[in-house]
Amino acid sequence: MNRSIKFHLLSLSLIGIVAGCATTQYPVNNMQALTVTEQCQGSYWQDCVAYPFPVQYAQVKDAKGVEWQVAYMDEYAGDKSTPETVVLIHGKGVYGGYFGDLMKALLTQGYRVIVPDLPNYGKSIPGNLDNPVTRSLDDTRSAIHDLLANKLNIDKASFLGHSMGGQWVMGYALEYPQQVNKIVLEASGGMEEFPTSVAGLPFFGDEQKDSYESWEGIWGSTLKKEKAKTAEDIVLFNYFKAKNPKTGVIMDSPSGYFINKTPMTDYVTHARQYMIDNSSKEYNVYAQTYIRDIYSMGVEVRVEDPLSLVKRIDQITAPMLITYGEKEPFIPTTIFSGQQSLRWDVIKPVYDKLSSKGNEPTVVIYPNVGHFIHTDIPEQFHQDVIKFLAGDRISGAEKVSAYKPPVVMPPEEVTVFFDKFKRVLLSQSKANIATFYADDFVENGYDKSAFLAILYSQMAKVKDYKVSLVKFEKDPNVADEYFIEGMVNLGTISVPFKEGSKVRKTSDGWKWLGNRKS
The missing domain is CATH 3.10.450.50 (Nuclear Transport Factor 2; Chain: A,)
Known part of the structure; x- marks a missing residue:
């Protein structure tokens, strides 16, 4: 066989190999416009806020027997009878609709994607107005487990959690390890411990677990400030701005949600702004839950608790991708944890715990990115999530084992x-x-x-x-x-x-x- 024929056959073979490795792209044609109507006559969350995909509802029960109506999106664009499933869990104060772009990216790759609104958030507010605001994160975990395992017959799924949703996912993986395939944590809470009392106040005391009155006694002033926010306050905060209380001058703020302004970030901002003047009962439940969940998160990570989430994190066996933005404004939660370095005080201890048990996590920290990675750099984040789920290497992963203490000595x-x-x-x-x-x-x-x-x-x-x-x-x-x-x-x-x-x-x-x- 002459050289030219051999080369031609080799080229055909290589083309066949490349074609065989290519990922099928599935079209997603039913994504809806992200809109928020400023005024609605009925339910704000049901009638004013449009989600990127059709919303379904299910009646589920938590482990205490409390019944919840859970809103969720469940989409699949592929052609397999039993596709791999990814569940996306939103953060504190937000809702599943803000995952629209990530949903589309995953759907094109052939994943089934399920996105619930946790009880008392988003479209899971209207059907639960008479349910307790004092529900715990574990209550919501068992409620969503009922949805996934018993209503949707999901045996196993990968989970992505953002912010509080990351802590939620870690707790879910500890409670239901057989149901969790892989884990992606986006700007996750739950990786640092808090004392029960701070400055003499029992911010995370046991007496608040079931008593709204006890909780309100500690957190009532914070709730009052949240409900006093104006539409201007919200848009300023969301984009790292604040108004000087003395002069009224708009200035940069160290805290905020979105570094990059996009239609998606405006969608989230408008949903929070327009809530103020619509469906007062829904707004009240939202505001109470938003502040309440500071307690819900903190009570799971108390220093004094031998079974805190942080102490048990090394029991998680599912492969894990940990992601943060370099400009993360909320973690470490210094005022409660006393920690100050994201890399050394938060990521390194968790990395060491997991690695010591043979489950070394992949860690990525993105430059010029804040708390909302999936809106600040959607394309890059989508790519890395898809690579991780597929078992591929992610470029730019941190060498956590080489981290050194950040403390410096001044003159x-x-x-x-x-x-x-x-x-x-x-x-x-x-x-x-x-x-x-x-x-x-x-x-x-x-x-x-x-x-x-x-x-x-x-x-x-x-x-x-x-x-x-x-x-x-x-x-x-x-x-x-x-x-x-x-x-x-x-x-x-x-x-x-x-x-x-x-x-x-x-x-x-x-x-x-x-x-x-x-």
């Missing part, structure tokens, strides 16, 4: 400055405290006098002052000014320095500058 003279400030602060001498602040100090719109007034009103609660820094860097554009990042342990609570915080070296010693945001 000795700065450490001396912190120590002097601690002594003066604990002495509660207002005149001496003021000398540690530069005259041009600014912190989120508060000048020196306004900031000190707040400090003086709270300083009796300060029992300690220990600084732990993860950054101390000279500002290249300003002489003798230095950026600092980290947190301060005040004895009863730990708080982070505001983003962009600085100190200045002067002839009179070091001074606090604030974060310079007016």
